[in-house]
Amino acid sequence: MDTVILLLCTGLGLGALYFLVASGLSLIFGLMDVLNFAHGALLSVGAYAAWWATAQAGMDFYAAVAFGTAVGTLAAVLLELALIRPLYSRPRDQILATVGVGLAVPALLMGVWGADARPFPQPSGLSGTVRVLGAVVPVNRFVLMAAALLVLLALRLFLARTRYGLIVRAGVEDRAMVTALGIDVRRAFTLVFAIGGAAAALGGALAGLYFGSVAPGQGTGLLIFAFVVVVMGGMGSVTGAAVASAGVGLVQQFANYYTAAGLGDLSVVVLLAVLLLVRPGGLTGRLA
Protein backbone atom coordinates (compact mmCIF):
# COMPACT_ATOMS: atom_id res chain seq x y z
CA MET A 1 0.00 0.00 0.00
CA ASP A 2 2.83 2.40 0.90
CA THR A 3 4.48 1.70 -2.43
CA VAL A 4 1.27 2.31 -4.35
CA ILE A 5 0.79 5.68 -2.68
CA LEU A 6 4.39 6.68 -3.26
CA LEU A 7 4.13 5.64 -6.91
CA LEU A 8 0.84 7.54 -7.22
CA CYS A 9 2.37 10.74 -5.85
CA THR A 10 5.56 10.39 -7.88
CA GLY A 11 3.60 9.60 -11.04
CA LEU A 12 1.35 12.61 -10.56
CA GLY A 13 4.38 14.78 -9.79
CA LEU A 14 6.04 13.66 -13.01
CA GLY A 15 2.72 14.15 -14.82
CA ALA A 16 2.62 17.70 -13.45
CA LEU A 17 6.04 18.31 -14.98
CA TYR A 18 4.81 16.93 -18.32
CA PHE A 19 1.77 19.17 -18.13
CA LEU A 20 3.84 22.30 -17.59
CA VAL A 21 5.69 21.55 -20.82
CA ALA A 22 2.73 20.14 -22.75
CA SER A 23 0.19 22.91 -22.02
CA GLY A 24 2.24 25.48 -23.92
CA LEU A 25 3.18 23.02 -26.62
CA SER A 26 -0.47 22.17 -27.13
CA LEU A 27 -1.65 25.78 -27.33
CA ILE A 28 1.17 26.72 -29.69
CA PHE A 29 0.41 23.83 -31.99
CA GLY A 30 -3.35 24.37 -31.80
CA LEU A 31 -3.20 28.07 -32.54
CA MET A 32 -0.23 28.38 -34.84
CA ASP A 33 0.27 24.88 -36.30
CA VAL A 34 3.85 25.16 -35.10
CA LEU A 35 5.53 22.04 -33.75
CA ASN A 36 7.88 23.72 -31.31
CA PHE A 37 10.82 21.36 -30.90
CA ALA A 38 12.59 24.11 -28.99
CA HIS A 39 10.09 23.85 -26.13
CA GLY A 40 12.37 21.54 -24.16
CA ALA A 41 15.12 24.11 -24.53
CA LEU A 42 12.83 26.68 -22.91
CA LEU A 43 12.47 24.31 -19.96
CA SER A 44 16.26 24.01 -19.76
CA VAL A 45 16.63 27.79 -19.91
CA GLY A 46 14.19 28.11 -16.99
CA ALA A 47 15.97 25.35 -15.06
CA TYR A 48 19.46 26.80 -15.50
CA ALA A 49 18.31 30.35 -14.83
CA ALA A 50 16.68 29.24 -11.58
CA TRP A 51 19.73 27.14 -10.67
CA TRP A 52 22.08 30.05 -11.43
CA ALA A 53 19.96 32.45 -9.40
CA THR A 54 19.89 30.25 -6.34
CA ALA A 55 23.27 28.45 -6.47
CA GLN A 56 25.46 31.19 -7.97
CA ALA A 57 23.69 34.48 -7.26
CA GLY A 58 22.43 33.42 -3.85
CA MET A 59 18.78 34.28 -4.34
CA ASP A 60 16.25 32.50 -2.19
CA PHE A 61 14.35 29.63 -3.79
CA TYR A 62 11.07 31.41 -4.57
CA ALA A 63 12.81 34.40 -6.11
CA ALA A 64 14.93 32.00 -8.16
CA VAL A 65 11.84 30.21 -9.50
CA ALA A 66 10.31 33.55 -10.44
CA PHE A 67 13.58 34.58 -12.07
CA GLY A 68 13.82 31.32 -14.03
CA THR A 69 10.23 31.67 -15.22
CA ALA A 70 10.86 35.26 -16.32
CA VAL A 71 14.01 34.34 -18.23
CA GLY A 72 12.21 31.43 -19.94
CA THR A 73 9.30 33.71 -20.90
CA LEU A 74 11.69 36.24 -22.38
CA ALA A 75 13.49 33.48 -24.29
CA ALA A 76 10.15 32.25 -25.68
CA VAL A 77 9.14 35.73 -26.85
CA LEU A 78 12.53 36.25 -28.50
CA LEU A 79 12.27 32.85 -30.16
CA GLU A 80 8.84 33.71 -31.56
CA LEU A 81 9.81 37.14 -32.81
CA ALA A 82 13.22 36.24 -34.21
CA LEU A 83 12.73 32.74 -35.64
CA ILE A 84 9.11 31.63 -35.80
CA ARG A 85 7.51 34.82 -37.10
CA PRO A 86 9.72 35.26 -40.18
CA LEU A 87 9.01 31.63 -41.13
CA TYR A 88 5.21 31.50 -40.82
CA SER A 89 4.57 30.53 -44.40
CA ARG A 90 7.36 27.93 -44.38
CA PRO A 91 6.37 25.18 -41.91
CA ARG A 92 9.24 22.88 -42.86
CA ASP A 93 11.88 25.54 -42.27
CA GLN A 94 10.09 26.39 -39.04
CA ILE A 95 10.43 22.82 -37.78
CA LEU A 96 14.11 22.76 -38.74
CA ALA A 97 14.69 26.07 -36.97
CA THR A 98 13.04 24.89 -33.75
CA VAL A 99 14.92 21.58 -33.88
CA GLY A 100 18.10 23.60 -34.28
CA VAL A 101 17.34 25.75 -31.25
CA GLY A 102 16.36 22.60 -29.35
CA LEU A 103 19.84 21.19 -30.02
CA ALA A 104 21.81 24.41 -29.70
CA VAL A 105 20.52 25.53 -26.31
CA PRO A 106 21.50 22.34 -24.43
CA ALA A 107 24.89 22.44 -26.20
CA LEU A 108 25.33 26.04 -25.11
CA LEU A 109 24.41 25.17 -21.52
CA MET A 110 26.83 22.29 -21.66
CA GLY A 111 29.55 24.58 -22.99
CA VAL A 112 29.08 27.09 -20.21
CA TRP A 113 28.33 24.91 -17.22
CA GLY A 114 29.58 21.49 -18.29
CA ALA A 115 27.85 18.23 -19.18
CA ASP A 116 27.49 17.03 -15.59
CA ALA A 117 24.30 17.50 -13.65
CA ARG A 118 24.52 20.38 -11.20
CA PRO A 119 22.93 19.81 -7.79
CA PHE A 120 19.94 22.08 -7.29
CA PRO A 121 19.84 23.64 -3.79
CA GLN A 122 16.72 22.42 -2.00
CA PRO A 123 14.95 24.97 0.19
CA SER A 124 14.50 23.65 3.71
CA GLY A 125 10.70 23.98 3.62
CA LEU A 126 10.33 21.83 0.51
CA SER A 127 13.11 19.29 0.92
CA GLY A 128 11.57 16.99 3.49
CA THR A 129 9.01 14.25 3.29
CA VAL A 130 5.45 13.93 4.51
CA ARG A 131 3.52 10.86 5.61
CA VAL A 132 0.49 10.20 3.43
CA LEU A 133 -1.62 7.24 4.60
CA GLY A 134 1.48 5.61 5.98
CA ALA A 135 3.70 6.22 2.96
CA VAL A 136 6.68 8.56 3.06
CA VAL A 137 6.43 10.98 0.10
CA PRO A 138 8.83 13.80 -0.78
CA VAL A 139 7.19 17.21 -0.43
CA ASN A 140 8.39 18.36 -3.85
CA ARG A 141 5.89 16.01 -5.56
CA PHE A 142 3.08 18.06 -4.06
CA VAL A 143 4.77 21.32 -4.99
CA LEU A 144 4.78 20.19 -8.62
CA MET A 145 1.16 19.08 -8.50
CA ALA A 146 0.09 22.36 -6.94
CA ALA A 147 2.01 24.35 -9.56
CA ALA A 148 0.47 22.35 -12.41
CA LEU A 149 -3.03 22.74 -10.97
CA LEU A 150 -2.52 26.49 -10.61
CA VAL A 151 -1.29 26.77 -14.20
CA LEU A 152 -4.23 24.69 -15.43
CA LEU A 153 -6.70 26.85 -13.52
CA ALA A 154 -5.08 30.09 -14.70
CA LEU A 155 -5.04 28.93 -18.31
CA ARG A 156 -8.67 27.88 -18.17
CA LEU A 157 -9.72 31.20 -16.67
CA PHE A 158 -7.65 33.04 -19.24
CA LEU A 159 -9.16 31.10 -22.15
CA ALA A 160 -12.74 31.30 -20.90
CA ARG A 161 -12.98 34.75 -19.39
CA THR A 162 -10.69 37.18 -21.15
CA ARG A 163 -10.96 38.84 -24.55
CA TYR A 164 -7.54 37.61 -25.49
CA GLY A 165 -8.44 34.08 -24.44
CA LEU A 166 -11.46 34.15 -26.73
CA ILE A 167 -9.20 35.05 -29.65
CA VAL A 168 -6.83 32.21 -28.80
CA ARG A 169 -9.67 29.68 -28.61
CA ALA A 170 -11.20 30.84 -31.87
CA GLY A 171 -7.74 30.79 -33.45
CA VAL A 172 -7.17 27.20 -32.33
CA GLU A 173 -10.39 26.19 -34.12
CA ASP A 174 -9.98 28.25 -37.28
CA ARG A 175 -7.27 30.84 -37.57
CA ALA A 176 -8.25 32.16 -41.00
CA MET A 177 -11.67 33.15 -39.73
CA VAL A 178 -10.26 35.16 -36.86
CA THR A 179 -8.26 37.10 -39.41
CA ALA A 180 -11.41 37.51 -41.50
CA LEU A 181 -13.02 39.30 -38.55
CA GLY A 182 -10.26 41.87 -38.74
CA ILE A 183 -8.26 40.66 -35.73
CA ASP A 184 -4.48 40.55 -36.07
CA VAL A 185 -3.97 37.02 -34.82
CA ARG A 186 -0.17 37.30 -34.81
CA ARG A 187 -0.29 39.28 -31.60
CA ALA A 188 -2.01 36.31 -30.01
CA PHE A 189 0.83 34.11 -31.31
CA THR A 190 3.44 36.03 -29.37
CA LEU A 191 1.30 35.92 -26.25
CA VAL A 192 0.73 32.17 -26.53
CA PHE A 193 4.45 31.65 -26.99
CA ALA A 194 5.09 33.74 -23.88
CA ILE A 195 2.54 31.75 -21.87
CA GLY A 196 3.95 28.43 -23.12
CA GLY A 197 7.49 29.56 -22.37
CA ALA A 198 6.52 30.69 -18.89
CA ALA A 199 4.88 27.35 -18.07
CA ALA A 200 7.82 25.36 -19.46
CA ALA A 201 10.37 27.49 -17.63
CA LEU A 202 8.40 27.15 -14.40
CA GLY A 203 8.48 23.41 -15.06
CA GLY A 204 12.24 23.64 -15.52
CA ALA A 205 12.77 25.47 -12.26
CA LEU A 206 10.60 22.93 -10.44
CA ALA A 207 12.26 20.03 -12.26
CA GLY A 208 15.43 21.00 -10.41
CA LEU A 209 13.46 20.35 -7.25
CA TYR A 210 12.03 17.06 -8.51
CA PHE A 211 15.26 15.58 -9.88
CA GLY A 212 17.48 17.27 -7.30
CA SER A 213 19.75 18.60 -10.03
CA VAL A 214 19.74 20.36 -13.38
CA ALA A 215 21.32 18.86 -16.50
CA PRO A 216 21.59 20.14 -20.08
CA GLY A 217 19.57 17.29 -21.60
CA GLN A 218 16.68 17.39 -19.11
CA GLY A 219 14.39 19.52 -21.25
CA THR A 220 14.82 17.42 -24.37
CA GLY A 221 14.13 14.25 -22.42
CA LEU A 222 10.89 15.65 -21.02
CA LEU A 223 9.87 17.10 -24.39
CA ILE A 224 9.38 13.66 -25.95
CA PHE A 225 6.82 12.71 -23.33
CA ALA A 226 5.25 16.15 -23.54
CA PHE A 227 4.66 15.53 -27.26
CA VAL A 228 3.04 12.18 -26.41
CA VAL A 229 0.81 14.02 -23.93
CA VAL A 230 -0.15 16.67 -26.49
CA VAL A 231 -1.16 14.08 -29.06
CA MET A 232 -3.07 12.06 -26.45
CA GLY A 233 -4.89 15.06 -25.04
CA GLY A 234 -5.92 16.37 -28.42
CA MET A 235 -3.95 19.14 -30.06
CA GLY A 236 -4.84 22.53 -28.65
CA SER A 237 -6.75 21.25 -25.63
CA VAL A 238 -5.31 22.33 -22.27
CA THR A 239 -7.64 20.16 -20.19
CA GLY A 240 -6.95 17.18 -22.44
CA ALA A 241 -3.24 17.73 -21.90
CA ALA A 242 -3.77 17.77 -18.12
CA VAL A 243 -5.62 14.44 -18.11
CA ALA A 244 -3.11 12.85 -20.49
CA SER A 245 -0.16 14.14 -18.40
CA ALA A 246 -1.50 12.48 -15.26
CA GLY A 247 -2.13 9.27 -17.19
CA VAL A 248 1.34 9.16 -18.76
CA GLY A 249 3.12 9.96 -15.49
CA LEU A 250 1.23 7.26 -13.62
CA VAL A 251 1.62 4.55 -16.27
CA GLN A 252 5.34 5.29 -16.51
CA GLN A 253 5.95 5.06 -12.74
CA PHE A 254 3.88 1.94 -12.17
CA ALA A 255 5.26 0.11 -15.19
CA ASN A 256 8.83 0.99 -14.23
CA TYR A 257 8.33 -0.30 -10.72
CA TYR A 258 6.30 -3.44 -11.30
CA THR A 259 7.99 -4.61 -14.50
CA ALA A 260 11.58 -4.09 -15.64
CA ALA A 261 12.97 -0.57 -15.41
CA GLY A 262 12.69 1.11 -18.81
CA LEU A 263 9.45 -0.64 -19.67
CA GLY A 264 7.67 2.46 -18.33
CA ASP A 265 8.74 4.50 -21.34
CA LEU A 266 7.73 1.72 -23.68
CA SER A 267 4.33 1.33 -22.05
CA VAL A 268 3.67 5.04 -22.60
CA VAL A 269 4.18 4.57 -26.31
CA VAL A 270 1.89 1.53 -26.26
CA LEU A 271 -0.71 3.60 -24.40
CA LEU A 272 -0.45 6.29 -27.07
CA ALA A 273 -0.85 3.76 -29.88
CA VAL A 274 -3.90 2.15 -28.27
CA LEU A 275 -5.53 5.52 -27.59
CA LEU A 276 -4.97 6.70 -31.14
CA LEU A 277 -6.43 3.47 -32.51
CA VAL A 278 -9.54 3.78 -30.35
CA ARG A 279 -9.92 7.57 -30.53
CA PRO A 280 -7.94 9.03 -33.44
CA GLY A 281 -8.55 12.61 -32.29
CA GLY A 282 -7.09 12.09 -28.82
CA LEU A 283 -8.99 12.31 -25.53
CA THR A 284 -10.91 15.44 -26.47
CA GLY A 285 -11.84 14.11 -29.86
CA ARG A 286 -10.21 16.87 -31.82
CA LEU A 287 -8.49 16.01 -35.03
CA ALA A 288 -4.79 16.26 -34.60
Added chain:
Amino acid sequence: MTAAAATTAAATPVLRLDDLGWSVRGVPIVHGVSCGVREGEFVAFIGPNGAGKTSLFNLISGIRPATTGTVTLDGTDLTRAGVHARARRGLGRTFQTSSLWPGMTVAEHVRLAAQAAAGPRASYRLWRRAAPYRQEVADVLERTELAHRADTPAAALSHGEKRKLELAVLLVGDPRIILLDEPMAGVSAEEVPALTALVRSVHRDLGRTVLMVEHHMDVLLGLADRVAVMHHGTLLALDTPDAVMADPTVQDAYLGEEL
Protein backbone atom coordinates in the same frame (compact mmCIF):
# COMPACT_ATOMS: atom_id res chain seq x y z
CA MET B 1 -31.07 66.05 -42.82
CA THR B 2 -33.41 68.15 -44.97
CA ALA B 3 -35.70 66.55 -47.50
CA ALA B 4 -33.62 67.89 -50.37
CA ALA B 5 -30.40 66.54 -48.89
CA ALA B 6 -32.06 63.19 -48.33
CA THR B 7 -33.06 63.03 -51.98
CA THR B 8 -29.51 63.79 -53.10
CA ALA B 9 -28.12 61.17 -50.74
CA ALA B 10 -30.55 58.62 -52.11
CA ALA B 11 -29.65 59.46 -55.67
CA THR B 12 -25.86 59.18 -55.38
CA PRO B 13 -24.84 55.54 -55.10
CA VAL B 14 -23.16 54.52 -51.85
CA LEU B 15 -21.34 51.69 -53.65
CA ARG B 16 -20.07 52.07 -57.22
CA LEU B 17 -18.49 49.44 -59.42
CA ASP B 18 -16.81 50.70 -62.59
CA ASP B 19 -15.73 48.26 -65.29
CA LEU B 20 -14.85 45.79 -62.54
CA GLY B 21 -13.09 42.66 -63.76
CA TRP B 22 -11.02 39.71 -62.54
CA SER B 23 -9.05 37.33 -64.73
CA VAL B 24 -7.14 34.22 -63.76
CA ARG B 25 -4.22 33.50 -66.12
CA GLY B 26 -5.87 35.59 -68.79
CA VAL B 27 -9.26 33.89 -68.46
CA PRO B 28 -11.87 36.46 -67.45
CA ILE B 29 -14.00 35.28 -64.52
CA VAL B 30 -15.70 38.63 -64.00
CA HIS B 31 -15.73 41.08 -66.86
CA GLY B 32 -16.63 44.76 -67.13
CA VAL B 33 -19.22 44.99 -64.37
CA SER B 34 -20.45 48.55 -63.79
CA CYS B 35 -23.29 49.50 -61.51
CA GLY B 36 -24.24 51.67 -58.56
CA VAL B 37 -26.08 50.66 -55.40
CA ARG B 38 -28.05 53.31 -53.48
CA GLU B 39 -28.12 53.62 -49.72
CA GLY B 40 -30.75 51.32 -48.26
CA GLU B 41 -31.26 49.43 -51.48
CA PHE B 42 -31.64 45.66 -51.79
CA VAL B 43 -29.98 44.24 -54.89
CA ALA B 44 -30.15 40.53 -55.63
CA PHE B 45 -27.61 38.79 -57.86
CA ILE B 46 -28.83 35.80 -59.81
CA GLY B 47 -27.36 33.68 -62.54
CA PRO B 48 -26.36 30.09 -63.25
CA ASN B 49 -23.47 28.38 -61.44
CA GLY B 50 -20.15 29.78 -62.59
CA ALA B 51 -21.69 33.07 -63.69
CA GLY B 52 -19.28 34.95 -61.44
CA LYS B 53 -21.63 35.99 -58.63
CA THR B 54 -19.43 34.86 -55.75
CA SER B 55 -16.32 36.09 -57.57
CA LEU B 56 -17.93 39.51 -57.91
CA PHE B 57 -18.63 39.49 -54.16
CA ASN B 58 -14.98 38.57 -53.56
CA LEU B 59 -13.92 41.60 -55.60
CA ILE B 60 -16.29 43.89 -53.70
CA SER B 61 -15.26 42.62 -50.25
CA GLY B 62 -11.57 42.59 -51.20
CA ILE B 63 -10.86 38.87 -50.87
CA ARG B 64 -9.60 38.92 -54.48
CA PRO B 65 -7.83 41.87 -56.05
CA ALA B 66 -9.61 43.27 -59.10
CA THR B 67 -7.57 43.05 -62.30
CA THR B 68 -9.49 45.88 -63.95
CA GLY B 69 -11.85 48.64 -62.85
CA THR B 70 -12.62 50.19 -59.47
CA VAL B 71 -14.74 49.71 -56.36
CA THR B 72 -15.86 52.98 -54.78
CA LEU B 73 -17.55 53.30 -51.40
CA ASP B 74 -18.92 56.73 -50.47
CA GLY B 75 -16.72 58.32 -53.11
CA THR B 76 -13.55 56.66 -51.75
CA ASP B 77 -11.69 54.34 -54.10
CA LEU B 78 -11.25 51.05 -52.24
CA THR B 79 -9.95 48.97 -55.14
CA ARG B 80 -6.54 48.57 -53.56
CA ALA B 81 -7.77 48.30 -49.94
CA GLY B 82 -7.61 44.97 -48.11
CA VAL B 83 -10.45 43.03 -46.52
CA HIS B 84 -9.94 44.63 -43.10
CA ALA B 85 -9.87 48.17 -44.41
CA ARG B 86 -13.10 47.57 -46.33
CA ALA B 87 -14.75 45.90 -43.33
CA ARG B 88 -13.84 48.90 -41.18
CA ARG B 89 -15.51 51.16 -43.72
CA GLY B 90 -18.72 49.22 -43.34
CA LEU B 91 -18.60 46.38 -45.86
CA GLY B 92 -19.60 43.10 -44.21
CA ARG B 93 -20.12 39.75 -45.89
CA THR B 94 -21.14 36.16 -45.25
CA PHE B 95 -19.84 33.18 -47.16
CA GLN B 96 -21.48 30.47 -49.21
CA THR B 97 -20.12 27.79 -46.93
CA SER B 98 -20.69 28.03 -43.22
CA SER B 99 -17.87 29.87 -41.50
CA LEU B 100 -18.17 29.31 -37.78
CA TRP B 101 -16.06 27.89 -34.95
CA PRO B 102 -17.74 24.55 -34.20
CA GLY B 103 -16.60 24.31 -30.57
CA MET B 104 -17.52 27.83 -29.52
CA THR B 105 -20.94 28.86 -28.30
CA VAL B 106 -23.33 31.17 -30.11
CA ALA B 107 -22.75 33.98 -27.60
CA GLU B 108 -18.97 33.61 -27.87
CA HIS B 109 -19.13 34.03 -31.64
CA VAL B 110 -20.99 37.29 -31.32
CA ARG B 111 -18.77 38.46 -28.46
CA LEU B 112 -15.63 37.89 -30.50
CA ALA B 113 -17.14 39.78 -33.41
CA ALA B 114 -18.16 42.64 -31.10
CA GLN B 115 -14.62 42.71 -29.76
CA ALA B 116 -13.15 42.74 -33.26
CA ALA B 117 -15.50 45.53 -34.30
CA ALA B 118 -14.45 47.66 -31.33
CA GLY B 119 -10.96 47.83 -32.80
CA PRO B 120 -7.62 46.18 -32.15
CA ARG B 121 -6.98 47.98 -28.90
CA ALA B 122 -10.17 46.69 -27.29
CA SER B 123 -9.28 43.12 -28.22
CA TYR B 124 -5.79 43.25 -26.94
CA ARG B 125 -6.26 44.82 -23.58
CA LEU B 126 -4.98 41.75 -21.93
CA TRP B 127 -6.91 40.97 -18.82
CA ARG B 128 -10.05 42.88 -19.67
CA ARG B 129 -13.13 40.82 -19.16
CA ALA B 130 -15.67 40.40 -21.91
CA ALA B 131 -18.52 41.75 -19.78
CA PRO B 132 -18.88 45.19 -21.42
CA TYR B 133 -20.11 43.54 -24.61
CA ARG B 134 -22.87 41.65 -22.86
CA GLN B 135 -25.67 44.08 -23.77
CA GLU B 136 -24.54 44.41 -27.37
CA VAL B 137 -24.37 40.63 -27.73
CA ALA B 138 -27.79 40.15 -26.13
CA ASP B 139 -29.36 42.70 -28.49
CA VAL B 140 -28.01 41.06 -31.61
CA LEU B 141 -28.99 37.57 -30.42
CA GLU B 142 -32.49 38.89 -29.72
CA ARG B 143 -32.76 40.35 -33.22
CA THR B 144 -31.53 37.18 -34.91
CA GLU B 145 -33.82 34.97 -32.75
CA LEU B 146 -30.87 33.10 -31.28
CA ALA B 147 -31.18 34.28 -27.66
CA HIS B 148 -32.42 30.85 -26.51
CA ARG B 149 -29.39 29.20 -28.13
CA ALA B 150 -26.79 31.55 -26.63
CA ASP B 151 -24.86 28.80 -24.83
CA THR B 152 -25.11 26.16 -27.54
CA PRO B 153 -21.91 25.25 -29.41
CA ALA B 154 -22.11 26.15 -33.09
CA ALA B 155 -21.65 22.52 -34.10
CA ALA B 156 -25.03 21.65 -32.55
CA LEU B 157 -27.01 24.27 -34.53
CA SER B 158 -29.28 23.53 -37.48
CA HIS B 159 -28.31 24.92 -40.89
CA GLY B 160 -30.83 27.71 -40.56
CA GLU B 161 -29.52 28.66 -37.12
CA LYS B 162 -25.96 28.65 -38.43
CA ARG B 163 -26.98 31.12 -41.12
CA LYS B 164 -28.64 33.26 -38.49
CA LEU B 165 -25.49 33.16 -36.40
CA GLU B 166 -23.38 34.26 -39.38
CA LEU B 167 -25.77 37.15 -39.81
CA ALA B 168 -25.48 37.94 -36.09
CA VAL B 169 -21.67 37.94 -36.32
CA LEU B 170 -22.00 40.34 -39.24
CA LEU B 171 -24.59 42.61 -37.62
CA VAL B 172 -22.68 43.17 -34.40
CA GLY B 173 -19.99 44.89 -36.47
CA ASP B 174 -22.70 47.33 -37.59
CA PRO B 175 -21.90 47.22 -41.32
CA ARG B 176 -23.68 49.65 -43.67
CA ILE B 177 -23.53 47.36 -46.65
CA ILE B 178 -24.15 43.67 -46.18
CA LEU B 179 -23.10 41.09 -48.77
CA LEU B 180 -24.95 37.80 -48.35
CA ASP B 181 -23.65 34.89 -50.41
CA GLU B 182 -26.51 32.39 -50.76
CA PRO B 183 -27.84 32.70 -47.22
CA MET B 184 -30.44 30.02 -47.92
CA ALA B 185 -27.98 27.38 -49.15
CA GLY B 186 -28.37 24.10 -47.31
CA VAL B 187 -31.21 25.44 -45.19
CA SER B 188 -34.25 23.17 -44.81
CA ALA B 189 -37.52 24.26 -46.45
CA GLU B 190 -39.18 24.89 -43.07
CA GLU B 191 -36.46 27.30 -42.04
CA VAL B 192 -36.45 29.38 -45.23
CA PRO B 193 -39.42 31.65 -44.36
CA ALA B 194 -37.96 32.63 -40.96
CA LEU B 195 -34.58 33.34 -42.49
CA THR B 196 -36.18 35.36 -45.29
CA ALA B 197 -38.08 37.37 -42.69
CA LEU B 198 -34.84 38.00 -40.83
CA VAL B 199 -33.06 39.24 -43.96
CA ARG B 200 -36.07 41.45 -44.70
CA SER B 201 -36.00 42.96 -41.22
CA VAL B 202 -32.26 43.66 -41.49
CA HIS B 203 -32.98 45.54 -44.70
CA ARG B 204 -36.22 47.30 -43.75
CA ASP B 205 -36.02 47.83 -39.96
CA LEU B 206 -32.28 48.43 -39.72
CA GLY B 207 -32.19 50.19 -43.08
CA ARG B 208 -29.08 48.36 -44.24
CA THR B 209 -28.01 48.21 -47.86
CA VAL B 210 -28.08 44.54 -48.85
CA LEU B 211 -26.47 42.72 -51.78
CA MET B 212 -27.45 39.08 -51.95
CA VAL B 213 -26.60 36.14 -54.18
CA GLU B 214 -29.56 33.79 -54.42
CA HIS B 215 -30.61 31.00 -56.73
CA HIS B 216 -34.28 30.94 -55.91
CA MET B 217 -36.31 33.64 -57.58
CA ASP B 218 -39.30 33.09 -55.26
CA VAL B 219 -37.18 34.10 -52.26
CA LEU B 220 -36.14 37.30 -53.97
CA LEU B 221 -39.62 38.47 -54.93
CA GLY B 222 -40.80 40.82 -52.24
CA LEU B 223 -37.24 41.24 -50.92
CA ALA B 224 -35.19 42.76 -53.71
CA ASP B 225 -35.62 46.27 -55.06
CA ARG B 226 -33.56 45.37 -58.10
CA VAL B 227 -32.26 42.15 -59.57
CA ALA B 228 -28.85 41.86 -61.24
CA VAL B 229 -28.49 39.01 -63.70
CA MET B 230 -24.96 37.64 -64.11
CA HIS B 231 -24.00 35.52 -67.10
CA HIS B 232 -20.51 34.37 -68.13
CA GLY B 233 -18.94 36.91 -65.77
CA THR B 234 -20.80 39.89 -67.16
CA LEU B 235 -23.74 41.86 -65.85
CA LEU B 236 -26.51 40.99 -68.26
CA ALA B 237 -29.29 43.09 -66.76
CA LEU B 238 -30.02 45.18 -63.68
CA ASP B 239 -33.58 46.24 -63.12
CA THR B 240 -36.70 45.71 -61.01
CA PRO B 241 -37.66 42.04 -60.63
CA ASP B 242 -40.62 42.37 -63.01
CA ALA B 243 -38.61 44.12 -65.70
CA VAL B 244 -35.81 41.55 -65.44
CA MET B 245 -38.26 38.66 -65.80
CA ALA B 246 -39.70 40.28 -68.91
CA ASP B 247 -36.32 41.09 -70.46
CA PRO B 248 -35.82 39.13 -73.71
CA THR B 249 -31.98 38.95 -73.32
CA VAL B 250 -32.40 37.43 -69.91
CA GLN B 251 -34.94 34.98 -71.25
CA ASP B 252 -32.55 34.06 -74.07
CA ALA B 253 -29.70 33.45 -71.66
CA TYR B 254 -31.94 31.31 -69.50
CA LEU B 255 -33.64 29.42 -72.30
CA GLY B 256 -34.96 26.28 -70.72
CA GLU B 257 -33.80 27.35 -67.28
CA GLU B 258 -36.26 28.44 -64.70
CA LEU B 259 -35.41 31.61 -62.82
